[in-house]
Amino acid sequence: MKKLSKTTKSSLVTYGIVAAAYLFCEVLMRTGHMSSLLKGILVPVCIYAILAVSLNLTVGILGELSLGHAGFMCVGAFASAIFSKCMAEAIPVPLVRFILALLIGVACAGLCGVLIGIPVLRLRGDYLAIVTLAFGEIIKNLINAVYLGLDSNGFHISMKDALSLNMEEDGQIIIKGAQGITGTPSDSNFTIGVILVLLTLVIVIHLVHSRTGRAIMSIRDNRIAAESIGINITKYKMLAFSISASLAGAAGVLYAHNLATLTASSKNFGYNMSIMILVFVVLGGIGSIRGSMIAAVVLTLLPELLRFLNEYRMLIYAVVLIVTMILTWSPGAIELRERYSLAKLFHKKEKEVQ
């Protein structure tokens, strides 16, 4: 058999970790060794892992900062929840319904990514960060203000209240303003979550190690040089950004189908959520797909297991962001690292890529 290349080996290890973790959890559950608290956060762990990997595509591979990932997640969640709620009776098989909902959620989030990307990706600097942040807030605002109903005449929409929907008596209210959507069928479970994590990993890892991925990373490393060898900057930025948005949408779909009630509050789809995902990415290593997945899992499980830390959790996140950046980038820290690193002993090895 042909020898596996280093990148293939590394991605197989990543998939293996996911599979092993899944089996471990299944065994714990089957043998009744898992607390209900832990059971409750299995799906959220998958959601965060997907979000972290998808954000790493924007931050680590494309080299741009998105602060609106929660917004894309929100779009995916609501688009798919509307679909599932409307189709709850028409499509009785949960799995089929979920797959369709997933496709719709992913498509809507991806579309939003394109719409946001068009004006912004032409610009340089910090604009993408601030515009994605603005986008997240706009989405949250809009969803909180919207009322949507369905009756035999089709959809009714209003920005005022449920009454002004003017529906027939048998009409069904789907989005009830700030109260959001209630009664979404809970079609997702841990197994589906793990499958989605794996899919996300495969998509991102394959993308990175392809012609497209090289183009995206070359733009990240040197925009001017990338143009000089004929790489279309806007096209590839857009591609990476919208794929990243779609994957965040997938996380949203999972989220919506895990809870009976879906609202757009600043807690679940706000700026804070976007920052938390960013913390996963930064701690896991910018550009390291496996790292961000592991960071997401550990940082979601840890506060649940160590409740006493909860009060300081956000503070610790903040310190993590600052300290990681300073340790990575400040000239003093770099010098220190070079002087005392083990890698110096294996000079030759350090030069090669893992």
Next chain:
Amino acid sequence: MSFVSYLLNGISLGSVYAIIALGYTMVYGIAKMLNFAHGDVIMIGSYVVFVAVNRTGLPVPVSILLSAAVCTILGVVIERVAYKPLRHASKLAVLITAIGVSYFLQNVALLIFGADTKAFSSVVSMKPIQLADGQLNISGETIVTVAACIVIMVCLMAFIKYSKAGHAMLAVSEDGGAAQLMGINVNGTIALTFAIGSALAAVAGVLLCSTYPSLTPYTGAMPGIKAFVAAVFGGIGSIPGAFIGGILLGVIEILGKAYISSQLADAIVFSVLIIVLVVKPTGLLGKQIQEKV
């Protein structure tokens, strides 16, 4: 008459945005970074005044000075500890650090003061002015805020135009490397910029909380981001731009709240940002920056 009154409220809110936007625009112009934590310096400044006035009973002018001093020190310390080591790092790293600092300040405030809303008592003792037979009521806060904004703007422009430090700021914003070669203390100039911006943030915080008297650890975040929108709107790096952008944004927000939907006011403000970036990415008064190849 209600339109005029909304307009005045808008200008008042816009003046606060303008003062905050100044801090953003100066730092952006000189250190070429988006200081995400600026909005949270406002919040800290407001807490200082709150504690000084409501808890220790210090007179208002002293409290404001104290707050400005605390914010100035805070701004300089943030710059020294978190941003200075990253002067040559990637933009992404600086931005992430700035977000970290913003988050840090919010959570420190949360631990010290708790999440509950503090009722901030207005520092303005001026009586409202009644016009048009009492149909139009202009609050003292509005008058003081707008006046403060104009005074600050004029002083700052004069400072940059006529003082040596101001010239150094212009030089550093034009070309940091060249300024250094000409013997300008670049690090000192950047620190000074942070100091001025943060002192202004303290003033903005007091004015903001006098008009909207509820104070939480998150009070600064949203106005901070909106002020950045104002700075982009007016043209980032331009002081008159920050003023115009701030006022326009305040007016848009208040009128949007009054005539379109109070729930969508933020969405409207942020849509302005996206529209500006599509139509005129450099903002109203900004200038194009050409990248060297």
Next chain:
Amino acid sequence: MAVLEVKNLGISFGGLRAVDDFHLEIEKGQLYGLIGPNGAGKTTIFNMLTGVYKPTDGRILLDGEDITGKTNIEINKAGIARTFQNIRLFSELTVLDNVKAGLHNQKEYIYSTLTGILRLPRYHQAERAMDERALELLKVFGLDEEASYLASNLPYGKQRKLEIARALATNPKLLLLDEPAAGMNPNETQELMDTIRFVRDEFHMTILLIEHDMKLVAGICEKLTVLNFGQVLACGGTSEVLKDPKVITAYLGE
């Protein structure tokens, strides 16, 4: 027919006339030098030739095809590749991937994003072919041993070579080198001269280079154009041009 023909090319930035009435004609396989004091407008001309700047007036013909005002991507596809004065590599990519990025638009290696994600047979076939081609190019520059290094970990001289290899990967008709010997010691410069000559012979390449190192210019360029204050000061065979009193004055002063 000339590979590159430039006719009264000019550009103004605001009121400043950076380049004026510039002419150039390069034959296939020629090694052509563009020299001149600092600030004469040499890199500006490169930037116009590669579409980074849009010229205010004049025409640029590549193999008879008018490429004036096209974008830098279109111009690269049309057949001009370049290196940069301050090296611009994809520093976090491997040496091999730097060259593979250069192969991005070559027809025989193109496959869609979806093909890449699904790893269809075309993906494997194209990637294998790309690896072979890229290694071949790296071998020419003696970089094949370092193929798996990060580009940023290469020593300076090898980074310069990698940049040339990457440019060649785009299969250009004309190669522009912007101060290739900048920052090199005499030994490295000597080696670079051999490399440039080798590239010309091996790839039948036409090369236009900007250089300050007169030893290199005199050693390898067959023809020269001297630029001063944005205008052509002299043009012709290398040895004649370097003897021209006007040129000597421009370089050494009165």
